[in-house]
Amino acid sequence: VTRGAIDSYLESLDDELRLARAPRRRLLAEVKDHLRASADELAAEVEADEAERRAVERFGAAATVARGFAVAVAATSARRSTYGLALAFAAYASACLAFALTASSQFADFPQGAPSALALQVAVVALAVSLVRALRWRGSARPPEDRIRFLANGAIIGVAALAAGLAGEAVVALTRPAGVLPWQDAPFVIVPFAVAVVATLAAGVGAAGAAFRTSTLDAVPGRPTHVRSALPTLADDVAGLVPRALGPVTAAFGRPALLVSAVAGLALGAVFVSQVSGRPFEHHASVALPALALATLEALCILAGYVALGRSLGLRGERSTA
Amino acid sequence: MRTDLLKGHLDLVLLSCLGDGPAHGYLLIKRLRERSDGELDLLEGTLYPALHRLEAAGLVTSTWESASGRRRRVYRLTQNGGRALGERTDEWRRFTGIVNDVLAGPA
Numbered sequence: 253v254t255r256g257a258i259d260s261y262l263e264s265l266d267d268e269l270r271l272a273r274a275p276r277r278r279l280l281a282e283v284k285d286h287l288r289a290s291a292d293e294l295a296a297e298v299e300a301d302e303a304e305r306r307a308v309e310r311f312g313a314a315a316t317v318a319r320g321f322a323v324a325v326a327a328t329s330a331r332r333s334t335y336g337l338a339l340a341f342a343a344y345a346s347a348c349l350a351f352a353l354t355a356s357s358q359f360a361d362f363p364q365g366a367p368s369a370l371a372l373q374v375a376v377v378a379l380a381v382s383l384v385r386a387l388r389w390r391g392s393a394r395p396p397e398d399r400i401r402f403l404a405n406g407a408i409i410g411v412a413a414l415a416a417g418l419a420g421e422a423v424v425a426l427t428r429p430a431g432v433l434p435w436q437d438a439p440f441v442i443v444p445f446a447v448a449v450v451a452t453l454a455a456g457v458g459a460a461g462a463a464f465r466t467s468t469l470d471a472v473p474g475r476p477t478h479v480r481s482a483l484p485t486l487a488d489d490v491a492g493l494v495p496r497a498l499g500p501v502t503a504a505f506g507r508p509a510l511l512v513s514a515v516a517g518l519a520l521g522a523v524f525v526s527q528v529s530g531r532p533f534e535h536h537a538s539v540a541l542p543a544l545a546l547a548t549l550e551a552l553c554i555l556a557g558y559v560a561l562g563r564s565l566g567l568r569g570e571r572s573t574a
Numbered sequence: 575m576r577t578d579l580l581k582g583h584l585d586l587v588l589l590s591c592l593g594d595g596p597a598h599g600y601l602l603i604k605r606l607r608e609r610s611d612g613e614l615d616l617l618e619g620t621l622y623p624a625l626h627r628l629e630a631a632g633l634v635t636s637t638w639e640s641a642s643g644r645r646r647r648v649y650r651l652t653q654n655g656g657r658a659l660g661e662r663t664d665e666w667r668r669f670t671g672i673v674n675d676v677l678a679g680p681a
Binding site for chain 2: 282283310312317320327
């Protein structure tokens, strides 16, 4: 049996595939075996050349197969990157908790703890949105490509926030001698933060891999020409997990700017009250201004985060493209 | 039959075909064709992304095996895959039962 059509097909598939060397070689070997088995069987009925041609035709266009594989690989990678972010977040939050319990006085010594507070807030939003999507499409045969992109973005944003928070805390600790802990307490803080650093690095590797695999989708022919608006997809995904939530979620995300403004307003009030409460009444006047400044900073960070990251996370704006 | 109707159900169909025993990709296609009397004649290349996904999800596992001078990647159900097959089959039967009742109209 001459192998002309099969060899040509394998060359085309090799050109179209956007995979690392090992999975590429494995897939090409499997496809080669499949096509030869198919052609050998067909050769009982038709000429060998025709058998090869039919085997290739039944297998499908190389670009279609390559795209299907690229989507499957990107979806798996993006979903795993979300779980990696969840572990890194848990490790970092635990380290902060250990720090707060071990050195509560230093935790309140602004800006000690501020990088972590900001980082954890950004990361928890990215994680929550990504977890909804990862769980919603967990068993899906082929998740929509916009969801895969949002998952990869969420992992990158979440991990970047955690890494920036860890770096910020390190800078603050090293530049403020007052922040140095007694040695007997240090292991309770250093060990959890070291675990958080390792978990964040591992999550960063996963997130970078997911971002790369997702970016390859643009290079494989057959990209969907229309991507739905981001907001309905999140409402749809929440409703996919909890069908009864469709009405409230759709209503809440119908006016996202209003929703985020309300959250920022609530955060402003909560931070102010937390800073002022517990202090003697006669001290309220002296702490009111710093408390208001901190609360305003918190609210502004929420608004800035929404403006800067909302589109990448699929929380705001239209992503429709022609 | 329109093969696009299989979209979303390919995983269940493949798990079921693997329920007959370990198989390489081409054998899976043959099982699918035989079980459906040739009605489900999908593009064969769509099988491999689906197998990758099932393997990544821990529902199937695969190894290289040699037979008749050929090296073939042979897939088999894992314990989780067997459990998923049972659950999804029950779910599918409930779903098709409901749709059938609806299509049958008022009793």
